[in-house]
Amino acid sequence: MAATKEKPQRKSRKAQKVKPKLDERFIITIKGKDFVLYSGLLDLAHQHGLQRLSVEPIQYPTNENGHEAICRAVAESKDGEVFSDIGDANSSNVNAAISLHLLRVASTRAKARVLRDMVNIGMTALEELGGLDEQIGNEIPKPSASGNGNGNGNGNGNGNKHEEEKAVKGNRRSGKKETSAKQKESKPEPSKPLKPEEPATKPEAKGNGNTPKMSEAQSRAIKNLSQRRGISSEELEAMAIKIFNISLEYLSSQDASSFIRELQTA
């Protein structure tokens, strides 16, 4: 049988190149305000060619410092630009349900902030917020995008006043890059590291790949338990993101189990 050789159709490289864009599913609206999810920032950063994202605890929560955790995150773009920022978490700026995970919250906040700088997103990351009722309304400036764009803009994205005061001066929202040397200069004096409350593990998005997703029964149980405890669906979503770094619907089965336990004792 004679084979006919077909010339493979090739798309031009130019046509294949897609401009990085924040996926709308990573934007959630709470009380009329838009927030970007950490997972969305991470996704966008990878589209931008994120080369490195590291985080280190610079203060472990202890009795002496009022149980405040501070982490520094550093991101490096494919062009070698280095961005740095910090995130903090203490019992007054996290939801009560996750007050045992301060170091992880601080880590996520630091990474969210540094990624926002890197990809030029003005929208506040949901993970930066403390208790929703406390934060939304007064302190959150109107986002520059209304949930249908990519979130790039000039909003200052300052969702956490307390944290902003601690942020390294000169590297916020200016779009300026920071060199490694500058980064070292601006590094605050770390507190004496004590025994950590939680391992400084990097919380990653779950519920995809080979991890079994939350089951139908688990989903029903989570909704039922939260309703019984007067937790609104918005607050529930925010809790899922804060604890597991991912939207409720994408929780893994294991995370859903632990979320149910959390809600049961809330």
Added chain:
Amino acid sequence: MDIMQLRRQPHLSASSINDYLQCGLLYRFSRIDKIKSEFKSDSLELGSSIHKTLADFYQEKMIGSKLSLQDLHASFEKHWKTVEERDDVEYQEGEDFETLLKKGKDLLSIYHEKLPDDDFKVLAIEEPFSFILDGLPPIIGVFDLLEEDKSGTLIITDWKTSSKAYSTDQIDKSLQLTIYQMAAKSNGYGDRDVLLRFDCLIKTKAPKFEQYYTIRSEVDERKAAKKIVKVWDAISKGIFIPNDGNWKCNGCAYGEYCDEWFSKEGND
């Protein structure tokens, strides 16, 4: 496993333990002295008929079909009719066979309307169980409904008919549900995630149906086990303390026996 057979042997159950914790004397009259209660309450009988109706409903679900509202009502009427001829059922003021027939149908209408659709697979309906805690007689009971979802999570449901909505404590601290989880784990479901649920038909003026999901931790199981051991220890020693301040005393079917016990001289 036959529940009648299980009941012939010395045993404990969630309801007997709850009876003891509620009132030691109630436990003694009903389970040791085996005194026939003075009457059966209409609420108990209504609940029992609804229970049988829901079992019919899930029997259909098990084979892949869904009972229509009309069928559900017919099933209830069939079960409730068996109460009509009985003279041991005591109706509360303003209630009779007909009013409760209507009430039962109204409750089931709400149930039929509000029950969320799900893909859960029915594993068993009214399934007897028995398990052992060290040094105690078997703990026996019946799961009203055992289901699993696609991930294998086990959902244990108990059907309730109640005069009011359940409180958080009634759900999250229910010893009955803890015992059910322990039973499931001892009967081949040890490797499963277990969710517990009350499906509650509420006899308010406008009838309501509510589902309450809950879970139990290993700590809850350990606490329950310790409590059960202590209950059995007290029963074995013949300690039956009356709880005559209980709000349930008003509707207790052993009121006369209780009064008699109090009026007797001596410690027995």
